[in-house]
Amino acid sequence: xxxxxxxxxFQLEHPFILAPMAGITTSPYRRLMRRHRAALVISELxxxxxxxxxxxxxxxxxxxxxEERIVGLQIFGEDLKLLCKASQxxxxxxxxxxxxxxxxxxxKVVKKGAGSALCRDPLWLGQILTAMVKSVQIPVTIKxxxxxxxxxxxxxxxxxxxxxxxxxxxxxxxxxxSQGYSGxxxxxxxxxxxxxxSIPIVGNGDLTTPELALEKLKKYGMDAVMVGRGALRNPxxxxxxxxxxxxxxxxxxxxxxxxxxxxxLQEQRTLLEEVYExxxxxxxxxxxxxxxxxxxxxxxxxxxLVFSTSDPETLWAESKxxxxxxxxxxxxxxxxxxxxxxxxx
Ligand SMILES: Cc1cc2nc3c(=O)[nH]c(=O)nc-3n(C[C@H](O)[C@H](O)[C@H](O)COP(=O)(O)O)c2cc1C
Numbered sequence: 001x002x003x004x005x006x007x008x009x010f011q012l013e014h015p016f017i018l019a020p021m022a023g024i025t026t027s028p029y030r031r032l033m034r035r036h037r038a039a040l041v042i043s044e045l046x047x048x049x050x051x052x053x054x055x056x057x058x059x060x061x062x063x064x065x066x067e068e069r070i071v072g073l074q075i076f077g078e079d080l081k082l083l084c085k086a087s088q089x090x091x092x093x094x095x096x097x098x099x100x101x102x103x104x105x106x107x108k109v110v111k112k113g114a115g116s117a118l119c120r121d122p123l124w125l126g127q128i129l130t131a132m133v134k135s136v137q138i139p140v141t142i143k144x145x146x147x148x149x150x151x152x153x154x155x156x157x158x159x160x161x162x163x164x165x166x167x168x169x170x171x172x173x174x175x176x177x178s179q180g181y182s183g184x185x186x187x188x189x190x191x192x193x194x195x196x197x198s199i200p201i202v203g204n205g206d207l208t209t210p211e212l213a214l215e216k217l218k219k220y221g222m223d224a225v226m227v228g229r230g231a232l233r234n235p236x237x238x239x240x241x242x243x244x245x246x247x248x249x250x251x252x253x254x255x256x257x258x259x260x261x262x263x264x265l266q267e268q269r270t271l272l273e274e275v276y277e278x279x280x281x282x283x284x285x286x287x288x289x290x291x292x293x294x295x296x297x298x299x300x301x302x303x304x305l306v307f308s309t310s311d312p313e314t315l316w317a318e319s320k321x322x323x324x325x326x327x328x329x330x331x332x333x334x335x336x337x338x339x340x341x342x343x344x345x
Pocket of ligand 1: 019020021022023024043044045074101103104143173204205206207226227228229230340341342343344345
């Protein structure tokens with residue numbers, strides 16, 4: 001495999017990118033993942049209405065750090081004018097690209113005609129995308145599902161509308177809207193889409209190990225693949241996938257050392273405490289630490305401790321002890337079990 005890959009107008013160091021996840025892919029998390037070799041990061045979905053009416057929460061979600069580049073900010077909405085204005089706002093903030101959420105299955109979003117509902121009418125969607133692309137200089141990208149339900153897998157129509165509008169790439173979560181997070185991502189379907197498409201396609205769904213990420217990338221000829229939940233349980237997944245991609249499959253990985261884990265913990269702490277007040281930093285730290293402990297011996301007792309302590313010093317000290325001791329004994333089958341089956345895309 002080569003030294004770098006092209007994705008739309010960007011040259012990426014490798015083809016493994018971080019999926020947007022609401023409440024999780026905050027600026028400190030994105031910085032952490034860039035340090036741990038995610039080739040590109042995207043914010044969680046931010047409401048175009050919220051941006052227009054200067055909702056503080058929306059504006060907070062749009063903050064990013066220079067260290068995150070290449071970084072995209074994701075918006076959602078159903079109103080053409082507001083989506084164009086939100087895109088311009090994203091451009092003004094200096095983000096590298098603006099991503100439109102077209103995969104969110106959540107009823108509150110879909111009922112208003114946003115998220116995955118916008119894909120039900122590819123003609124109208126095409127008009128929105130054309131207007132968005134015209135309204136900014138930065139690239140416009142989209143993230144979709146393969147269709148509304150098993151009877152209407154219309155992702156190809158959406159890809160065509162996006163191509164005509166000048167969208168830079170389409171990321172596809174290989175489930176339908178009605179599947180939510182059940183079943184499996186349909187990689188064969190995404191592979192067909194990729195084979196027919198003249199614009200880059202990014203495949204996404206159920207990549208829980210670095211081996212799987214590389215396998216799907218190659219088998220389906222994807223331009224890049226996107227990893228979400230897999231990175232929560234294995235924060236080293238990007239560097240491991242990159243390593244496999246560069247050195248070839250079957251080359252084996254350097255096992256993670258206790259030191260790898262303690263410096264990862266230290267980085268988390270520094271980043272969280274730089275951005276948040278102690279109480280909020282604890283909320284994020286607990287989640288990050290608990291997810292990453294999955295499958296290690298004693299993870300259940302450890303999680304109980306993580307969620308019962310309110311003292312940051314205890315949290316970080318106990319985590320250091322836990323991860324330093326457990327790095328070699330992980331139940332990999334556990335990692336493939338369904339996890340966090342709800343989200344906005
Ligand atoms: C908790 C959670 C929040 C999510 N939030 C978003 C979001 O804000 N925008 C989006 O496009 N997708 C969102 N998603 C969907 C993911 O980006 C991804 O498409 C999905 O999790 C499948 O990939 P995975 O199996 O690698 O996790 C979210 C998923 C989860 C689990």
